[in-house]
Amino acid sequence: MMRTVIPVENNDVLGAARGFLKQLLEKEIVEAVLAPMETPSGSVTPALVADPALLDAANPFAPVMGLNAARVVGPVSAREPRGRIAAVLRPCEMRALVELVKLQQAALEDLVTIVVDCPGTYRVTDYDAMRANGGVNQDDLLAAMQSGEAAPREGYVFRDGCQMCEKPHAEGADITFELFGANLSAGIPLSLPDELAEKLGLAPADGPGGRAEVVEKVAAARRQARDTRFSEIRQRLANEGIAGVFASCIRCHNCMTTCPICYCKTCLFKSPIFDHDPAQYLNWAQRKGAYRLPADTTIFHLTRLNHMVLSCIGCGVCSDACPADLPVARVFRAVGQDLQALFEYEPGRSVDDPLPLITFREDEWTGVGEER
Amino acid sequence: MSDESFEPKIVAFLCNWCTYTGADLAGTSRIQYPPNVRIIRLMCSGSVDPTYVLKALLDGADGVLIGGCHPGDCHYQSGNYKARRRIIALKEIVKQAGLDEERVWLRWVSASEGQRFADVVTQMVGALKEKGPNPLRQEWAV
Ligand code: SF4
Ligand code: SF4
Numbered sequence: 166m167m168r169t170v171i172p173v174e175n176n177d178v179l180g181a182a183r184g185f186l187k188q189l190l191e192k193e194i195v196e197a198v199l200a201p202m203e204t205p206s207g208s209v210t211p212a213l214v215a216d217p218a219l220l221d222a223a224n225p226f227a228p229v230m231g232l233n234a235a236r237v238v239g240p241v242s243a244r245e246p247r248g249r250i251a252a253v254l255r256p257c258e259m260r261a262l263v264e265l266v267k268l269q270q271a272a273l274e275d276l277v278t279i280v281v282d283c284p285g286t287y288r289v290t291d292y293d294a295m296r297a298n299g300g301v302n303q304d305d306l307l308a309a310m311q312s313g314e315a316a317p318r319e320g321y322v323f324r325d326g327c328q329m330c331e332k333p334h335a336e337g338a339d340i341t342f343e344l345f346g347a348n349l350s351a352g353i354p355l356s357l358p359d360e361l362a363e364k365l366g367l368a369p370a371d372g373p374g375g376r377a378e379v380v381e382k383v384a385a386a387r388r389q390a391r392d393t394r395f396s397e398i399r400q401r402l403a404n405e406g407i408a409g410v411f412a413s414c415i416r417c418h419n420c421m422t423t424c425p426i427c428y429c430k431t432c433l434f435k436s437p438i439f440d441h442d443p444a445q446y447l448n449w450a451q452r453k454g455a456y457r458l459p460a461d462t463t464i465f466h467l468t469r470l471n472h473m474v475l476s477c478i479g480c481g482v483c484s485d486a487c488p489a490d491l492p493v494a495r496v497f498r499a500v501g502q503d504l505q506a507l508f509e510y511e512p513g514r515s516v517d518d519p520l521p522l523i524t525f526r527e528d529e530w531t532g533v534g535e536e537r
Numbered sequence: 538m539s540d541e542s543f544e545p546k547i548v549a550f551l552c553n554w555c556t557y558t559g560a561d562l563a564g565t566s567r568i569q570y571p572p573n574v575r576i577i578r579l580m581c582s583g584s585v586d587p588t589y590v591l592k593a594l595l596d597g598a599d600g601v602l603i604g605g606c607h608p609g610d611c612h613y614q615s616g617n618y619k620a621r622r623r624i625i626a627l628k629e630i631v632k633q634a635g636l637d638e639e640r641v642w643l644r645w646v647s648a649s650e651g652q653r654f655a656d657v658v659t660q661m662v663g664a665l666k667e668k669g670p671n672p673l674r675q676e677w678a679v
């Protein structure tokens with residue numbers, strides 16, 4: 166890996182980043198760039214861009230997150246034939262991608278991952294409201310990367326997932342945009358493989374230094390916010406049980422649909438397994454006195470925990486998508502913390518760490534099942 | 538809460554090759570054990586889908602027993618090692634979700650251990666009697 170700095174002119178950080186992405190196409194390093202793009206109406210959506218001129222609409226710094234873009238890397242990478250693609254991702258999107266690769270829903274071959282240090286993002290609704298009313302404070306957020314004191318625009322908050330995100334720094338990617346600690350008007354520090362740097366004509370240059378300290382400062386504050394949320398949600402789970410926490414769930418399945426890791430083409434809960442006979446519902450109602458409908462809501466959430474929680478990388482898009490404003494991400498992250506510790510598994514860390522539930526060791530938990 | 542008349546209902550998912558055969562042996566050897574188990578036979582403890590364990594628990598089973606071959610003896614080599622991780626994960630989730638993970642038991646019982654099967658059921662019935670009925674049995678809003 167080589168460290169370098171992309172020059173920024175007239176404080177145009179976004180222009181410099183766009184220029185870098187264009188180079189990837191113009192120098193034929195990749196055939197297309199998957200990046201967040203500003204639509205003509207000003208919304209932001211991922212798009213696969215083959216025409217370098219269109220990258221004038223790319224915005225790798227747009228502080229908004231509706232979907233986790235790892236979801237759209239799968240379709241353009243999973244199978245051959247495929248093109249050579251560069252994907253611009255947030256740290257939590259990269260972590261989700263790592264899990265998807267292990268679940269065989271995406272592939273890293275022919276893919277150049279570009280991950281950008283992240284100050285935090287807004288919900289789509291907040292981002293649109295800001296655009297309509299005074300603008301998004303993207304430039305302020307970029308300027309604040311140096312101190313690590315990026316604050317949401319007054320009257321707004323970052324997404325709940327971001328407020329408790331303790332890993333907002335780029336790592337594990339081919340190319341990392343290392344914004345934390347940097348005075349971006351002086352240039353964008355990045356790390357990239359030597360051969361890519363050579364093709365792009367970039368010479369080694371030292372960044373400003375101090376990134377690790379700034380990342381740690383941000384992470385420490387986030388951990389604190391996270392731990393407060395975790396103890397609150399654990400308390401609720403202990404008192405009300407999971408059925409109580411999800412009492413107002415309307416079973417729209419949005420949390421599942423937006424989850425980047427949940428990938429089954431036909432979810433168990435949309436399959437005939439949970440189409441019970443009419444007489445069966447009556448039987449349950451008579452036995453319990455009443456029976457909540459749609460049926461199996463608590464099992465839906467418990468099963469999703471069971472399927473996903475070890476791989477939950479904490480992007481929080483499930484909570485943003487919930488029309489009932491349920492704390493889905495807080496539940497998943499809090500339960501995930503315990504489960505991940507139990508199996509010594511850090512989701513998103515490396516494609517070389519096997520998924521905990523498809524592997525085993527003969528010499529572990531040897532007393533379990535043998536109790537006399 | 539111990540209610541003398543309370544007879545716990547246990548749903549048991551047993552692997553065909555070991556624990557189910559062990560249960561059968563207990564029967565043919567006329568070893569006495571409490572009649573509280575409803576046995577579902579599967580090919581392997583590795584084919585127990587945790588969702589069905591949850592379904593039994595949430596619909597009011599007082600206990601769920603998962604039985605398989607001792608480690609090293611699985612007829613499909615590693616089904617029980619995977620089941621061990623799965624059930625450990627499931628129990629942790631059940632606990633974190635505010636439910637009672639002690640109602641879920643995983644036990645290895647071989648085809649020749651008729652007495653062990655009877656002992657496991659006897660112990661489990663005793664433990665569940667101590668606990669009392671699964672509160673979810675009366676809980677409609679789950
Ligand atoms: S969860 Fe973390 S990495 Fe993802 S958008 Fe929020 S701050 Fe950025
Ligand atoms: S998004 Fe919310 S309401 Fe919809 S299924 Fe998930 S928890 Fe329930």
Ligand code: FES
Binds near residue numbers: 556
């Ligand atoms: S065959 Fe008995 S546990 Fe696999």
